[in-house]
Amino acid sequence: MADFSSIDPQTLAQQLATYDILSLQNQLKTKTSTMDSQKKALDALKTALTDFRTAMSGLNGTGDGMLKNAVSLNREGIASVTANSSALKGTYNIEVNKLASAHxxxxxxxxxxxxxxxxxxxxxxxxxxxxxxxxxxxxxxxxxxxxxxxxxxxxxxxxxxxxxxxxxxxxxxxxxxxxxxxxxxxxxxxxxxxxxxxxxxxxxQASDSEITMGEMTFTNSSNTLDSLIDGVTIELTSVTENNKPLTISVGTDSTGTKEQLQTFIDSYNTLQDTLTKLTKSGNGDDETRGAFAGDATMSSLDRELNDVMRQMFGGKRMSDFGITADREGKLQIDSKKLDEAIKADPQKLNDLFNGKEGMLTSMDKSLDRYLNSSNGLLKGRQEVLDRQQKDIDTKTEAMNSRYDSSYNRYLKQFTQLQQAMSQMNNTMSMFGLA
Structure with a gap:
């Protein structure tokens, strides 16, 4: 007769209890893996969208838009002058008769x-x-x-x-x-x-600053003139000599404007890289399927952004300034066409991107549907994942309870069997039957 007294009840109980929950354990493992991938993907998407939105905000400030203007002066020491995106190109002669002072x-x-x-x-x-x-x-x-x-x-x-x-x-x-x-x-x-x-x-003495432009004289309570010429801020530091006016020339800063555009393009292309990675279908054996492959919400986001890019704002499209998308949806600049368009009418670039209902504002509205902290689509997606996590946690807790119950039952049964077999072997030894 086989000697069952040497069996290990704990090992057998563990093995059988593990087998009892194996199917549910594999299901939960698969669900957890999928959910973890979607959580990471959602975090990556939130980061990419937020970074892009932040970049757009920096390019759509009050008076500080896509177009960059440059200022040149015929002499130093009279004033410091800056021009924002709304300033029109031109030349202005100013005589500074008196500086403002505090009493x-x-x-x-x-x-x-x-x-x-x-x-x-x-x-x-x-x-x-x-x-x-x-x-x-x-x-x-x-x-x-x-x-x-x-x-x-x-x-x-x-x-x-x-x-x-x-x-x-x-x-x-x-x-x-x-x-x-x-x-x-x-x-x-x-x-x-x-x-x-x-x-x-x-x-x-308490005095106003006083300047003359041609036959017109203007006074101001401070030495900061920010409403004399639209988009131009003049900080007066000294008076001019008689018949030697300060000449202010405002023109387009082509290099600065291209840098602004490149910032927008780089940010958009980075967002596109993230969307492409997250929605990749994985047709080839060597490709990894994206966590949001085939996802209707992600497809809608990509479609909305592309639709905005193709719309007309301020009577112009991006393509009118040499900005187009390649086959992968990434933006690129034709510098020659951009230079020609800016030279012809630089303010049209501002109208396109920074107008009251310009592209950046329109794009921000589209992004808000996804990023809004109260009712955004990504918030809704996060809530779904949170509910799924709670469901997995509940099922995991139930699975662990089932394992403990099975383990204790098997342990009791095999312990009793071990004890019974040990007693039987002892009895048989007494009669010389072992």
């Missing part, structure tokens, strides 16, 4: 002792007429000049006046400065403590 007044021979002994109030007013704003400082609470400047600067209702202390040759001057330049931003001081504008020394 500054000072009170001489100040001391901590004079402030400590002062009483009453000090009223500081900025501006004139109905736009004037005033703060009142109680000098009874002041112990030093430092206390006074802190009280002025720290007042929550301060209209835009900064107090500072100027120390020279042992003497102290308290200076009050308007935070903004311009003739309308004047400082006036009055009150019961003896502080009065009549006793103050003017350090800097």
């Amino acid at each position: 500054q007044i000072g009170f001489d021979e100040m001391s901590d002792e004079s402030i400590k002994n002062a009483s009453g109030t000090m009223d500081i007013t900025l501006g004139e007429g109905s736009n004037a704003k005033t703060i009142t400082v109680n000098l009874d609470e002041m112990e030093s000049l430092s206390d006074l400047t802190k009280a002025i600067n720290g007042d929550k209702d301060n209209p835009g006046v900064t107090a500072s202390l100027i120390r020279t040759d042992g003497k102290v001057t308290m200076m009050l400065s308007s935070d903004e330049s311009g003739a309308k931003n004047t400082i006036a001081v009055s009150g019961t403590a003896g502080f009065d504008s009549a006793n103050a020394k003017v350090i800097s």
Whole structure:
């Protein structure tokens, strides 16, 4: 008779319990592998779409679009000038007659002792007429000049006046400065403590900048002129000499414009590479099937992007600027055709890409259908994967419980069998039958 007393109940129980769940285990393994691939693919797609959207946003800023303009000046030291995408090419002659300055007044021979002994109030007013704003400082609470400047600067209702202390040759001057330049931003001081504008020394007059273009004269409260010429910002730093105007020439920056376009093309082609990889059908033996192969949502995304690329915006298509797609759907530039189109009418490039209803805005709307954090299609896809993961987790937990139940049952049975066979062998030994 065979000796079953040497069997290992634990090993046998483990083997049979594993066999009981083998089919379900293989199913869950296949589902988990597929789901993990789709999770990775979804993350890769989100990243690619977000990166592309970020690149588009950088190319579709206010006044900073696809077209880049360059500025040249006939002399240095008068102004710094920049031109954004909306600036029209042209030449402008400007005479700078006066720079804007902020109002500054000072009170001489100040001391901590004079402030400590002062009483009453000090009223500081900025501006004139109905736009004037005033703060009142109680000098009874002041112990030093430092206390006074802190009280002025720290007042929550301060209209835009900064107090500072100027120390020279042992003497102290308290200076009050308007935070903004311009003739309308004047400082006036009055009150019961003896502080009065009549006793103050003017350090800097409040004045507007003044420029002349031909027979027209313009004034501005600051030295920044950002509405004089559309799309051009002028930062004045000095006045011009008589009959020697500053000449500003605005023209297209072809190199900068091509770099902007190349940024867009590179970003789009990178997105296309990702879509191609994720939707690859895997027809050949050496190809790996994409996680989203045959997926209707991914096909819709690719189709939408391509449709937008072929549409007309601002009366132009991308192909009018030498930008076309190759057989793989990737964009490429015909530099010669681009140069000719920009030379003919550079603003049309802006109209195409950056118009109010331009290509980049239209493309962003398409992407929002997929990337919207509230109801985007990719969010919906992620929720489906999350539900599938929960289902797999539930089934895995049930499978583990089934394994434990089977293992314990088999272990009990084989342990009992082992014990019974051991007793039988002992009995047979007693009668010399073993």
